[in-house]
Amino acid sequence: MTRNYFEFFDLPHRLEIDLKDLEKRFYALSRRHHPDLHARKSAPERAEAEEATAILNDAYRTLRDPIQRAGYLLRLEGFDVGEQTTKDVPPELLEEVFELNMALEDADAPQIEAACQKFEAMREEIDTLIEQTFACWDTGRDRETLATLRGFLNRRKYISNLIAKANVPDRV
Amino acid sequence: MFQIEFENQGTVVGIDLGTTNSLVAYMNVTAPDVIPGEDGDKLVPSVVSVGPGGEIIVGNAARQELIDHPDRTIYSVKRLMGHGIADVRDELKLFPFQIAEDSESVIRVKLGDKTFTPPEVSAFILRQLKKNAEAALGEPVTKAVITVPAYFNDAQRQATRDAGRLAGLEVLRLVNEPTAAALAYGLDKRQEGIIAVYDLGGGTFDISILKLQEGIFEVLATNGDTHLGGDDIDNRLLRIALEDLQSEWGEDLSHIGEAVQTLRRDVIRAKESLSFLPVAHIEFEWHGKHYHREIARELFEGLIKDIVERTLGPCRNCMKDAGVTPEQIDEVVMVGGSTRIPMVRGAVEVLFRAKPHTELNPDEVVALGAAVQAGILSGTVENQLLLDVTPLSLGIEIYGGVVSKIIHRNSTIPASASESFTTGVDGQTNVLIHVVQGERELAKDCRSLARFDLKDIPPMPAGMARIEVRFLIDANGILNVTARDARTGKEHSVDVTPSHGLTLEQVEAMYQASIDHAEEDLEAAQVAQARVEADRILLAIDKARRNDAWSGLATEERRQIEDAIRQLQSVYHTDDHHAIAAKIDVLNQSTHHLAENMMNTAVSSALKGTKI
Numbered sequence: 001m002t003r004n005y006f007e008f009f010d011l012p013h014r015l016e017i018d019l020k021d022l023e024k025r026f027y028a029l030s031r032r033h034h035p036d037l038h039a040r041k042s043a044p045e046r047a048e049a050e051e052a053t054a055i056l057n058d059a060y061r062t063l064r065d066p067i068q069r070a071g072y073l074l075r076l077e078g079f080d081v082g083e084q085t086t087k088d089v090p091p092e093l094l095e096e097v098f099e100l101n102m103a104l105e106d107a108d109a110p111q112i113e114a115a116c117q118k119f120e121a122m123r124e125e126i127d128t129l130i131e132q133t134f135a136c137w138d139t140g141r142d143r144e145t146l147a148t149l150r151g152f153l154n155r156r157k158y159i160s161n162l163i164a165k166a167n168v169p170d171r172v
Numbered sequence: 173m174f175q176i177e178f179e180n181q182g183t184v185v186g187i188d189l190g191t192t193n194s195l196v197a198y199m200n201v202t203a204p205d206v207i208p209g210e211d212g213d214k215l216v217p218s219v220v221s222v223g224p225g226g227e228i229i230v231g232n233a234a235r236q237e238l239i240d241h242p243d244r245t246i247y248s249v250k251r252l253m254g255h256g257i258a259d260v261r262d263e264l265k266l267f268p269f270q271i272a273e274d275s276e277s278v279i280r281v282k283l284g285d286k287t288f289t290p291p292e293v294s295a296f297i298l299r300q301l302k303k304n305a306e307a308a309l310g311e312p313v314t315k316a317v318i319t320v321p322a323y324f325n326d327a328q329r330q331a332t333r334d335a336g337r338l339a340g341l342e343v344l345r346l347v348n349e350p351t352a353a354a355l356a357y358g359l360d361k362r363q364e365g366i367i368a369v370y371d372l373g374g375g376t377f378d379i380s381i382l383k384l385q386e387g388i389f390e391v392l393a394t395n396g397d398t399h400l401g402g403d404d405i406d407n408r409l410l411r412i413a414l415e416d417l418q419s420e421w422g423e424d425l426s427h428i429g430e431a432v433q434t435l436r437r438d439v440i441r442a443k444e445s446l447s448f449l450p451v452a453h454i455e456f457e458w459h460g461k462h463y464h465r466e467i468a469r470e471l472f473e474g475l476i477k478d479i480v481e482r483t484l485g486p487c488r489n490c491m492k493d494a495g496v497t498p499e500q501i502d503e504v505v506m507v508g509g510s511t512r513i514p515m516v517r518g519a520v521e522v523l524f525r526a527k528p529h530t531e532l533n534p535d536e537v538v539a540l541g542a543a544v545q546a547g548i549l550s551g552t553v554e555n556q557l558l559l560d561v562t563p564l565s566l567g568i569e570i571y572g573g574v575v576s577k578i579i580h581r582n583s584t585i586p587a588s589a590s591e592s593f594t595t596g597v598d599g600q601t602n603v604l605i606h607v608v609q610g611e612r613e614l615a616k617d618c619r620s621l622a623r624f625d626l627k628d629i630p631p632m633p634a635g636m637a638r639i640e641v642r643f644l645i646d647a648n649g650i651l652n653v654t655a656r657d658a659r660t661g662k663e664h665s666v667d668v669t670p671s672h673g674l675t676l677e678q679v680e681a682m683y684q685a686s687i688d689h690a691e692e693d694l695e696a697a698q699v700a701q702a703r704v705e706a707d708r709i710l711l712a713i714d715k716a717r718r719n720d721a722w723s724g725l726a727t728e729e730r731r732q733i734e735d736a737i738r739q740l741q742s743v744y745h746t747d748d749h750h751a752i753a754a755k756i757d758v759l760n761q762s763t764h765h766l767a768e769n770m771m772n773t774a775v776s777s778a779l780k781g782t783k784i
Contacts, residue, residue: 053647
């Protein structure tokens with residue numbers, strides 16, 4: 001990573017972001033870097049425009065999504081995210097995961113649907129918790145907050161995987 | 173004096189390389205304009221025929237060949253672009269093409285006794301469009317923007333770019349067809365809004381949802397089916413007509429190319445009239461026998477209902493991916509000839525709850541948009557900018573044949589991702605990376621894109637090597653891969669084997685082989701250019717005759733000019749651009765004094781009008 005995404009947008013390292021403002025910055029930077037607007041320049045200049053725009057697009061994609069933004073900031077702050085194995089079932093979810101696996105095994109559509117809804121509700125709950133943590137970090141800059149945030153993100157990822165597993169369209 | 177000097181930047185043309193028809197357009201000062209062919213037709217049918225002497229026939233002339241010599245003629249070649257033989261086996265049952273024996277990862281089509289790859293066939297069409305543009309613009313055309321279906325994968329995009337290269341065109345940008353259509357509608361005038369573009373062409377279906385704000389067209393999501401289009405509707409009608417003939421005449425005509433092509437033409441006529449009449453007729457003559465069938469719109473709609481419905485699933489998924497509801501969509505744009513079918517329009521209206529735009533000709537709108545994009549690239553169109561997305565996720569195959577996605581679909585392009593690779597056993601010197609495109613979990617269910625071999629890794633214990641690979645999907649939607657040794661920081665070589673495409677070397681060899689044709693084309697362009705210049709000077713002299721300066725010339729001088737005009741006219745219609753240029757020079761010499769006189773008259777009349 002050559003440049004920090006926050007710096008790329010000329011933004012402070014904050015987790016709460018005004019999306020309308022971010023979009024405005026994205027459009028302005030696109031007008032500066034986009035390869036279409038450098039098509040008549042030399043080959044190295046065009047390659048540079050392509051490269052800058054790729055980073056801009058990657059940065060925008062990351063920062064506009066709160067979950068990706070949180071993961072990115074954690075990595076910047078030296079935390080490992082998503083490396084933790086998701087094979088171990090969090091104890092508080094044992095029962096639900098067992099139910100989902102049973103339903104999947106029996107291809108019991110209503111049961112799968114019910115399990116999915118339960119997990120989706122859980123994910124929404126976590127999303128709220130995550131957003132609450134954002135304000136906490138922005139004001140306090142406390143590493144404890146980041147550790148909590150990482151816990152939430154891992155849990156969210158685990159639940160998302162379960163939902164994806166239940167929703168595989170080509171499941172036989 | 174009469175030669176207007178202008179800096180020749182070379183016009184960048186916009187090309188819609190369609191399944192059924194192809195068009196070329198350019199920015200005519202402030203608005204895009206389609207350039208017609210020699211026959212005056214704006215649509216060049218995407219049909220290519222190889223004559224008995226090996227000569228290439230393209231367009232309307234080739235369409236007749238389709239009936240007279242189906243074994244030497246090909247249509248809808250776009251459906252074969254970027255495909256291997258296994259991909260299109262089912263489809264080929266309905267197409268009368270002869271596939272050469274050695275077709276595997278790249279299809280080779282037999283036309284007469286020659287074989288061609290789909291990019292070569294497409295290049296013939298492009299070459300024709302290039303010629304049409306050169307004749308109209310009076311200058312060589314070497315740069316183009318070419319449109320592709322939004323849902324085209326990497327191999328299909330590369331095949332299109334290869335076709336451009338083979339036709340002697342520098343492809344400045346591949347633009348997605350629905351996005352181009354949005355540009356053509358000039359919807360930026362409405363400042364802000366969400367636009368859906370529904371594009372049902374001859375062979376492909378695309379749906380794109382865009383957000384428009386301050387001249388920026390940001391594609392939010394795209395979806396589609398690269399094997400769904402008007403051809404499928406034709407095949408339905410064709411099938412029932414063939415069944416009729418089988419039962420009425422007791423003859424199976426489905427293996428007689430000439431009969432099938434004639435019948436295809438006749439059912440297409442009936443299909444087209446059903447768009448504005450409640451009943452149409454299929455009329456078919458074959459060896460003195462006559463077949464007639466009445467088709468009511470109701471029956472036709474029953475026949476194509478499932479095809480129309482197949483387009484709605486991608487539309488719903490696209491809205492979901494874009495995060496919009498039907499109520500949020502402000503405008504719907506219709507593209508492609510098949511959107512003339514009332515049932516298609518009705519279905520779109522119901523789904524998006526908005527009356528679709530049909531003001532622009534659905535056959536021309538993509539080419540017009542391509543010309544606008546050409547204008548953006550050459551700087552003549554300001555303030556507008558397209559931000560497009562990649563239609564399919566990019567992934568690499570990991571253990572157990574599972575796909576690890578590295579760039580997700582609907583990511584704005586250019587987009588990039590970096591991955592680190594290492595060796596699995598001691599002393600291993602190369603790592604093979606398999607890149608796929610698609611949404612499925614397993615690599616075998618996705619589209620294989622290419623295999624990249626990272627070679628010449630210095631031997632060391634397993635896991636010690638660290639090669640950083642950067643995947644970049646460029647603004648054309650085409651993947652570029654670079655690798656760097658993370659320990660030394662040195663660029664690492666990447667050896668690419670495309671799964672369904674031509675290698676750089678193959679394209680280069682084909683291009684070299686086609687240079688002969690290219691020279692002929694250049695010649696034609698130079699002749700056209702010389703004639704435009706001749707027109708310019710002849711016109712200027714005509715105007716000068718009414719000027720006072722003309723009467724101020726000596727009789728001898730006037731005689732010389734008249735003589736030079738006659739000389740120029742005598743070579744004007746030859747194909748010798750050197751001769752035309754030489755006569756233009758003679759004429760120019762003879763008008764020196766006239767030019768001086770005119771200048772003086774202009775100055776004196778300017779002085780007269782000035783108050784001192």
